[in-house]
Amino acid sequence: GESVGLHLPTLSVQEGDNSIINCAYSNSASDYFIWYKQESGKGPQFIIDIRSNMDKRQGQRVTVLLNKTVKHLSLQIAATQPGDSAVYFCAERADDYKLSFGAGTTVTVRA
Amino acid sequence: SQTIHQWPATLVQPVGSPLSLECTVEGTSNPNLYWYRQAAGRGLQLLFYSVGIGQISSEVPQNLSASRPQDRQFILSSKKLLLSDSGFYLCAWGGGSQPQHFGDGTRLSIL
Numbered sequence: 001g002e003s004v005g006l007h008l009p010t011l012s013v014q015e016g017d018n019s020i021i022n023c024a025y026s027n028s029a030s031d032y033f034i035w036y037k038q039e040s041g042k043g044p045q046f047i048i049d050i051r052s053n054m055d056k057r058q059g060q061r062v063t064v065l066l067n068k069t070v071k072h073l074s075l076q077i078a079a080t081q082p083g084d085s086a087v088y089f090c091a092e093r094a095d096d097y098k099l100s101f102g103a104g105t106t107v108t109v110r111a
Numbered sequence: 112s113q114t115i116h117q118w119p120a121t122l123v124q125p126v127g128s129p130l131s132l133e134c135t136v137e138g139t140s141n142p143n144l145y146w147y148r149q150a151a152g153r154g155l156q157l158l159f160y161s162v163g164i165g166q167i168s169s170e171v172p173q174n175l176s177a178s179r180p181q182d183r184q185f186i187l188s189s190k191k192l193l194l195s196d197s198g199f200y201l202c203a204w205g206g207g208s209q210p211q212h213f214g215d216g217t218r219l220s221i222l
Contacts, residue, residue, distance in 0.1 A: 034210050043117075043201050043213030044155070051208075089154065097143055097162060097206050098170075103154045 010106045019077040021105050023090035028071060032093040035064060035075045037086045038104070044089060047075070077107075085109045113138035117202050117214035125222050130175075130189040132217050134202030137183065143206040144185040146177055149199040149216075160206070161185060197221045 013019045025033070031052040036044035050057045050064045050073075057064050063076040073090050087106050091099040114137045124130060136142050143162050147155040157170045159177035167177050174193050178186045185202060199218055205211040 032208055036213075041216075041218070043203075043215045046210045046212060049210055093208065097160055097168075098157060099206070099211060101155045 009103070010108070012108045012110060013080050014110050015080060015082060017080055019075075019080045019084065019107060021075045021077075021088050021090075021107065023073040023075075023102055025071050025073060025090075025092050027092065027094075027100075028068070030092040030094075033064070033066060033073050034091045034099065035062075035073075036089045036091065037084075038089065039086045047088075080107075080109050082109050082111065113204070113212065115202060115204055115212060115214040117200075117217055119217060120215065121218045121220075123220045123222060124192050126194055127191050130187070130192050130196070130219070132187040132200055132202075132219075134185045134187075134214060135183055136185075136204045139183070139204065141182060142204040143211075144179060145203040145206065145211060146175075146185065146187050147201040147203065147213075149201060151199075155201065159187070192221050194221050 034049040035047040037047050038044040048057060048059045048062050048064050050066050055066050061078045065074045077084055085108055087104040089101050089104045091101045094100040117134050145160045146158045148158055149155050158175060160168050161179045164179055164182055174196060175187060175189050197220055199216050201213050201216045203211040203213045
């Protein structure tokens with residue numbers, strides 16, 4: 001079965017508000033995590049990653065938080081925009097070559 | 112910069128026909144290469160990966176095969192397509208402790 005899963009399959013957020021997308025993982029030995037954004041009809045696009053020696057990493061309007069104690073990963077999007085509407089996947093490194101993906105959360109931004 | 116190309120973008124094939132999907136990467140040498148399938152509204156299922164020319168690892172038993180005839184070329188094939196082969200096929204490069212980067216996929220419909 002999947003070792004990475006998202007808490008909620010859908011998220012509706014008002015434009016301008018902050019979004020938080022959550023992800024749980026089961027392998028306590030995982031050392032590398034990635035967030036992807038997938039727009040309709042396109043391939044997943046890399047957003048941000050984090051290694052297990054960190055608990056927070058920031059990008060442009062996005063922040064990833066890693067809580068290794070409870071094996072939880074989250075993606076925060078500041079000032080959500082209509083262009084942020086997409087499916088978001090978390091992924092963890094499964095071995096030297098492979099990633100394990102969650103099922104994805106669909107984010108819909110309301111105008 | 113690195114780029115990844117997949118073609119065709121969409122394909123409609125009859126049951127029992129052969130398949131060849133091609134993926135090429137530019138701007139990097141000896142990349143890890145991956146083929147995924149994504150069912151509608153679902154996550155990504157790893158089909159094959161390759162760490163070098165002629166080296167193919169298969170993740171799930173199936174009707175498909177993969178080949179890597181050149182360093183930056185990855186091909187997904189089938190001799191006889193089944194209805195269950197329909198889906199969105201994604202090629203990616205990267206991996207290990209680095210993100211995987213995806214192409215824009217091929218939408219395959221089997222009739």
